[in-house]
Amino acid sequence: MSEQLIEKAKKAKEAALTLAMLSTEEKNKALLSMAEGLEANIAPIIEANALDIEAAKNSGVSNALIDRLSLNDTRILDMAAGLRQVVSLPDPVGEVLESWSRPNGLNIEKVRVPLGVIGMIYEARPNVTVDAAGLSIKTGNAVLLGGSSSALHSNQKIVAILRDSLGKTQVPAEAIQLLEEGTREEVNQLLKLNEYLDVLIPRGGAGLIRSVVENSSVPVLETGVGNCHIYVDETANLEMAQQIITNGKTQRPAVCNATETLLVNEEWAKHNLTQLLQPLVEKGVELRGCPKTLEYAPTLPIIPATDEDWGTEFLDYTLAVSIVPSVQEAISHISKYGTKHSESIVTEKQQNADLFLSQVDAAAVYHNASTRFTDGFEFGFGAEIGISTQKLHARGPMGLPALTSYKYKIFGTGQIR
Amino acid sequence: MSEQLIEKAKKAKEAALTLAMLSTEEKNKALLSMAEGLEANIAPIIEANALDIEAAKNSGVSNALIDRLSLNDTRILDMAAGLRQVVSLPDPVGEVLESWSRPNGLNIEKVRVPLGVIGMIYEARPNVTVDAAGLSIKTGNAVLLGGSSSALHSNQKIVAILRDSLGKTQVPAEAIQLLEEGTREEVNQLLKLNEYLDVLIPRGGAGLIRSVVENSSVPVLETGVGNCHIYVDETANLEMAQQIITNGKTQRPAVCNATETLLVNEEWAKHNLTQLLQPLVEKGVELRGCPKTLEYAPTLPIIPATDEDWGTEFLDYTLAVSIVPSVQEAISHISKYGTKHSESIVTEKQQNADLFLSQVDAAAVYHNASTRFTDGFEFGFGAEIGISTQKLHARGPMGLPALTSYKYKIFGTGQIR
Numbered sequence: 001m002s003e004q005l006i007e008k009a010k011k012a013k014e015a016a017l018t019l020a021m022l023s024t025e026e027k028n029k030a031l032l033s034m035a036e037g038l039e040a041n042i043a044p045i046i047e048a049n050a051l052d053i054e055a056a057k058n059s060g061v062s063n064a065l066i067d068r069l070s071l072n073d074t075r076i077l078d079m080a081a082g083l084r085q086v087v088s089l090p091d092p093v094g095e096v097l098e099s100w101s102r103p104n105g106l107n108i109e110k111v112r113v114p115l116g117v118i119g120m121i122y123e124a125r126p127n128v129t130v131d132a133a134g135l136s137i138k139t140g141n142a143v144l145l146g147g148s149s150s151a152l153h154s155n156q157k158i159v160a161i162l163r164d165s166l167g168k169t170q171v172p173a174e175a176i177q178l179l180e181e182g183t184r185e186e187v188n189q190l191l192k193l194n195e196y197l198d199v200l201i202p203r204g205g206a207g208l209i210r211s212v213v214e215n216s217s218v219p220v221l222e223t224g225v226g227n228c229h230i231y232v233d234e235t236a237n238l239e240m241a242q243q244i245i246t247n248g249k250t251q252r253p254a255v256c257n258a259t260e261t262l263l264v265n266e267e268w269a270k271h272n273l274t275q276l277l278q279p280l281v282e283k284g285v286e287l288r289g290c291p292k293t294l295e296y297a298p299t300l301p302i303i304p305a306t307d308e309d310w311g312t313e314f315l316d317y318t319l320a321v322s323i324v325p326s327v328q329e330a331i332s333h334i335s336k337y338g339t340k341h342s343e344s345i346v347t348e349k350q351q352n353a354d355l356f357l358s359q360v361d362a363a364a365v366y367h368n369a370s371t372r373f374t375d376g377f378e379f380g381f382g383a384e385i386g387i388s389t390q391k392l393h394a395r396g397p398m399g400l401p402a403l404t405s406y407k408y409k410i411f412g413t414g415q416i417r
Numbered sequence: 418m419s420e421q422l423i424e425k426a427k428k429a430k431e432a433a434l435t436l437a438m439l440s441t442e443e444k445n446k447a448l449l450s451m452a453e454g455l456e457a458n459i460a461p462i463i464e465a466n467a468l469d470i471e472a473a474k475n476s477g478v479s480n481a482l483i484d485r486l487s488l489n490d491t492r493i494l495d496m497a498a499g500l501r502q503v504v505s506l507p508d509p510v511g512e513v514l515e516s517w518s519r520p521n522g523l524n525i526e527k528v529r530v531p532l533g534v535i536g537m538i539y540e541a542r543p544n545v546t547v548d549a550a551g552l553s554i555k556t557g558n559a560v561l562l563g564g565s566s567s568a569l570h571s572n573q574k575i576v577a578i579l580r581d582s583l584g585k586t587q588v589p590a591e592a593i594q595l596l597e598e599g600t601r602e603e604v605n606q607l608l609k610l611n612e613y614l615d616v617l618i619p620r621g622g623a624g625l626i627r628s629v630v631e632n633s634s635v636p637v638l639e640t641g642v643g644n645c646h647i648y649v650d651e652t653a654n655l656e657m658a659q660q661i662i663t664n665g666k667t668q669r670p671a672v673c674n675a676t677e678t679l680l681v682n683e684e685w686a687k688h689n690l691t692q693l694l695q696p697l698v699e700k701g702v703e704l705r706g707c708p709k710t711l712e713y714a715p716t717l718p719i720i721p722a723t724d725e726d727w728g729t730e731f732l733d734y735t736l737a738v739s740i741v742p743s744v745q746e747a748i749s750h751i752s753k754y755g756t757k758h759s760e761s762i763v764t765e766k767q768q769n770a771d772l773f774l775s776q777v778d779a780a781a782v783y784h785n786a787s788t789r790f791t792d793g794f795e796f797g798f799g800a801e802i803g804i805s806t807q808k809l810h811a812r813g814p815m816g817l818p819a820l821t822s823y824k825y826k827i828f829g830t831g832q833i834r
Contacts, residue, residue, distance in 0.1 A: 017752065021775065102797060106786060115808050116778065194630070198808050213611070217631045219639075219809045240831040247833035335434065357826045358438065361533065369523060369829025378834070379825075380519060391532050391615050391822035392636045393810040405808035408796075409774045412786025414657040416664035417795070 005189055008177040009144060009196035012117045015175035016142035020114045022170055024091035027137055030171035034134065035083040037165030038158070042076050048157035049126065056124075056150055069124040069151055079130040086134045089382045092401045093140045107411040112404050114140030116198035119190050121146040121212055123204040126154040132201075133162055133176050135385055139403040142175040144197065146190050149182040191216040198405075203386055206313065221393060221402070223386035226256035226341035227313045228371040231263040231330040231356065233347030238272050240368060241346045242279050245319075247370040248344070250283045254315045256387060257342050257374040261310060261320040263330045266292065269323050273297045277321070285317045292323035310337045327352045331359050338362060340389050342371040363389060363396035422606050425594040426561060426613035429534045432592040433559035437531045439587055441508035444554055447588035451551065452500040454582030455575070459493050465574035466543065473541075473567055486541040486568055496547040503551045506799045509818045510557045524828040529821050531557030533615035536607050538563040538629055540621040543571040549618075550579055550593050552802055556820040559592040561614065563607050566599040608633040615822075620803055623730065638810060638819070640803035643673035643758035644730045645788040648747040648773065650764030651682040655689050657785060658763045659696050662736075664787040665761070667700045671732045673804060674759050674791040678727060678737040680747045683709065686740050690714045694738070702734045709740035727754045744769045748776050755779060757806050759788040780806060780813035 019027075038045070049071040056066050095112040102108065118141045120132040129147055136143035147155040155178055163173040179186050190200065194217055201221045202212040209224050230248055232241045248259030264273060273296040277287060281300055288305040289297070302321070309320040310333070324330045327345070334343055344366035345356040353367040364374040374397060376384025381399030388394045394402040436444075455462070466488040473483050512529040519525065535558045537549040546564055553560035564572040572595055580590040596603050607617065611634055618638045619629040626641050647665055649658045665676030681690060690713040694704060698717055705722040706714070719738070726737040727750070741747045744762070751760050761783035762773040770784040781791040791814060793801025798816030805811045811819035 017776070017778070020778075100797065102795070106790060108796060113778075214634045217633075219636070219807055221809070222636075237831070243831060243833050251834055359434070361434070361437075361530075362824065364825045364827060366827045367829060369827055369832040370834055372834045373523060373827060373832065374825075378519070379525060380517065390636055392638070395822050396825050405812050407779065408781045408791075408813050410781060410783045410786055410790060412784060414654070414660060415786040415790065416660050417668055417787055417789045 001189055001192070002180070002186065004180050005186060005193075006196075008179075009117070009193050011174040012142040012144050012177045013196050015172040016114065016116045018172050019137065019142060019175050020093075020116075020140045022140065026170040027091065027140065028087045030137055030166055030169040031083050031087045031134055033165040033169050034130075034162045035080040037161045038076055038080040038083070038130065041161045042073055045076055045154065045157050045161070046071060046073075048153040051153040052151050061150070065124055065150075069126070069154070071126060071154060075127065079127050082127075082131060083134045086138050086383055089138065089400060091138065092404050097406055104415050105413060106415050109409045109411075110406050111409055112401070113407050115403055115405050117142045117144060117196055118403065119144045119146060119193065119197045119200040119218065121187055121190065121200060121202045121204070121208065123148050123208060124150050126151045126158060128203060129155050129158050129178075130162070135383060135400065135403060137171055137175060139400050141403055142177070144177045144179075144190065146179050146187050147182050152182050155182070188215065191218060194218050201386060221386065221388055221398070222390040223388055224256050225313060225339045225389060226258070226387070227260050227311065227337060227339045228257060228342045228344075229261045229263055229330075229334050229338060230259050230344045230346065230371065231324070231327065231334075232265060232268060232276065233327055233345055233349060233352050234265040234268045235348040235352075236265070236268060236346040237348060238275060241276055244344065244346055244368070244370050245276065246279045246283065248372055249280060249285055249319050250317065251370075251372055253317055256313075257371050258315065259319070259344075259371050260312065260314055261322065261337070263322050263324050263333055264293075265327070265330075266323050266325050269296045274300060280319060283317070285319050287319055287321055289321040290323055293321045296323065313339070327355055331356060334360055334362075341387065342366070342374040344369060344371050363387065418606055418609070419597070419603065421597055422603060422610075423613075425596075426534070426610050428591040429559040429561050429594045430613050432589040433531065433533045435589050436554065436559060436592050437510075437533075437557045439557065441510075443587040444508065444557065445504045447554055447583055447586040448500050448504045448551055450582040450586050451547075451579045452497040454578045455493055455497040455500070455547065458578045459490055462493055462571065462574050462578070463488055463490075465570040468570040469568050478567070482541055482567075486543070486571070488543060488571060492544065496544050499544075499548060500551045503555050503800055506555065506817060508555065509821050514823055521832050522830060523832050526826045526828075527823050528826055529818070530824050532820055532822050534559045534561060534613055535820065536561045536563060536610065536614045536617040536635065538604055538607065538617060538619045538621070538625065540565050540625060541567050543568045543575060545620055546572050546575050546595075547579070552800060552817065552820060554588055554592060556817050558820055559594070561594045561596075561607065563596050563604050564599050569599050572599070605632065608635060611635050618803060638803065638805055638815070639807040640805055641673050642730060642756045642806060643675070643804070644677050644728065644754060644756045645674060645759045645761075646678045646680055646747075646751050646755060647676050647761045647763065647788065648680040648741070648744065648751075649682060649685060649693065650744055650762055650766060650769050651685045652765040652769075653682070653685060653763040654765060655692060658693055661761065661763055661785070661787050662693065663696045663700065665789055666697060666702055666736050667734065668787070668789055670734055673730075674788050675732065676736070676761075676788050677729065677731055678739065678754070680739050680741050680750055681710075682744070682747075683740050683742050686713045691717060697736060700734070702736050704736055704738055706738040707740055710738045713740065730756070744772055748773060751777055751779070758804065759783065759791040761786060761788050780804065
């Protein structure tokens with residue numbers, strides 16, 4: 001274990017103790033100071049970012065990755081604006097969640113407290129550095145940032161600016177720690193820092209998340225992978241179904257709440273499948289269908305689906321389509337291939353909607369709406385740490401409370417057992 | 418990975434889908450049937466248990482372990498009574514935790530749901546088999562029981578009876594699964610069953626829990642280890658302090674909420690330490706003190722403490738004692754050596770109590786009460802799955818809601834983004 005890393009983790013843990021005691025006002029002042037720091041240092045950030053972009057280009061990575069890595073004035077101002085928005089959100093820390101008295105006279109209060117130290121593991125986007133630092137500080141947590149080595153210069157510059165900005169506030173600069181190099185080896189060490197980290201949050205592709213879940217002994221908030229389905233039931237309104245599936249698939253295909261598989265009731269499909277799929281074809285979506293899909297929409301360009309397609313998160317203009325005999329079969333299909341993220345039924349039959357919403361095991365289950373709504377902002381949370389696909393602690397879109405725990409305060413007058 | 422184990426896990430997962438849909442009444446009927454099954458089969462259980470006890474005696478294990486392993490009429494009837502008590506508790510599943518509408522007309526409900534499949538890993542106590550099965554079924558979860566091989570005959574017989582009892586109810590018998598042999602190798606496979614298990618709960622000694630936390634890729638609810646402190650402040654009432662520390666240390670020393678280290682304010686100690694410790698000496702408690710403890714209580718039999726003593730969960734009639742200059746130093750000591758379980762301050766000064774309860778990072782923080790109250794029954798939860806010492810999901814005593822998650826049900830009328 002690298003001593004430098006342990007030193008950073010220790011400092012984060014110490015800072016967390018101070019941070020946990022600060023008032024909302026003091027934390028908000030720090031966030032505003034961080035926003036001002038970014039706004040006053042656009043040029044040096046872009047300069048540092050240029051080094052990362054040059055290195056990325058030299059190593060021949062994809063244009064998509066270079067886009068995610070690239071900063072400009074607007075993106076930096078957006079990061080600062082994000083911090084200002086977090087200022088405006090209510091502070092969950094200190095909230096008394098419950099309180100009650102026991103027959104022996106003990107008074108018990110369940111009070112919301114920060115988690116302590118949050119480890120973030122993420123890929124090329126330098127905006128996550130600011131985002132994670134802002135959300136952590138608002139909730140009274142220190143953060144150990146496991147940014148990727150590909151964004152090292154950008155992250156180092158941003159973190160230096162944020163820490164400088166904290167110098168004028170009550171929040172200790174040590175509350176924000178950045179890995180020395182962000183190498184895979186260093187990130188792997190984070191996964192074993194149980195003594196210092198209270199939670200690890202991986203943000204990025206499926207590979208990154210799987211690797212963290214499989215190897216971390218620190219508790220993990222698993223986020224992200226969404227193989228989302230829409231099931232069009234026997235009584236679906238055609239126009240509504242067209243709009244919902246077109247939106248779910250094409251409004252932003254690269255995100256986790258985009259729709260990946262369409263399930264269609266067979267009776268309904270016999271009369272409506274071609275019309276349902278037509279708008280998708282016009283939008284350039286590649287359709288991969290089961291044999292019956294090809295049979296019921298013979299005039300459309302549909303590729304035969306492989307078994308692998310049912311389990312694939314395409315994140316692209318590609319949709320798998322399967323004909324199913326009933327809502328029960330749709331539920332079984334989702335149970336087999338879904339990732340417990342977002343699932344939707346389009347139906348006019350209340351009974352089938354109820355069955356689907358009860359039986360489908362996912363963070364968000366929809367009746368007559370697009371899967372694209374699974375999002376902290378769309379839910380009205382004002383911020384989003386990520387979308388949890390696990391069942392412990394937090395499920396679905398995670399707002400600020402997901403970065404908190406609670407403690408019991410017990411007030412006695414000498415009680416013993 | 419053993420195919421038998423995967424088969425059991427698959428069956429549990431299927432059963433969980435059925436179980437999640439059952440009404441409280443149907444689940445309660447199953448629990449009552451399980452209780453009746455145990456009551457009607459005392460002799461065969463004791464017979465099976467005798468085989469485990471004989472094997473344990475032949476392998477020369479401690480008497481304490483043999484005691485934990487041993488069943489008799491009373492213990493079996495207690496297990497059945499425990500199931501009947503769970504029947505009387507409210508069912509958390511189905512509770513609407515929150516609901517709200519969005520400007521676009523979407524209605525969102527946050528509804529409590531079962532976790533799915535719970536993996537329990539535990540040591541020799543066969544009563545945990547019944548306990549875990551009962552709590553899981555009440556909360557709509559299937560359970561995969563990782564009982565120790567030392568209790569295999571007892572567990573097999575108990576599980577067979579419980580599953581038989583379910584035959585007459587709506588709860589599938591497959592909702593209760595027991596490992597084939599409970600060997601370490603088989604238990605280790607449980608830790609990687611992410612596809613089937615939603616959570617793992619280790620119940621047992623510190624070694625077992627550490628091993629599960631370090632090696633599991635399934636999310637873990639960490640329970641148990643308690644290095645609990647009582648700090649006696651400068652304004653403490655002597656009699657109250659005597660009672661609280663004597664209770665914390667001696668009422669049941671082998672449990673996790675027993676007190677392990679006493680911290681005493683120096684000014685107060687100068688006048689009161691001998692009197693404070695006298696009742697402990699009379700109860701046969703071995704005291705291990707810092708140099709100042711020996712100085713301020715020169716007439717008492719106190720062994721010099723080693724550094725290791727401050728971090729030790731003695732679980733016995735042994736108490737470490739340290740003199741500290743202030744409440745702040747007491748908090749620092751606890752921050753360094755505590756396990757975030759239960760910590761108490763005895764003081765008449767409200768300001769110091771507030772400081773201690775705010776700054777000490779533990780599941781339960783007490784003012785003028787014994788640490789022994791950290792317990793699901795003492796908190797009024799009616800049941801206890803364990804005491805969480807982690808901060809994710811559940812902290813402190815865990816009642817039935819700790820075995821649940823939630824999902825969002827979203828009701829639309831064709832909304833798209």
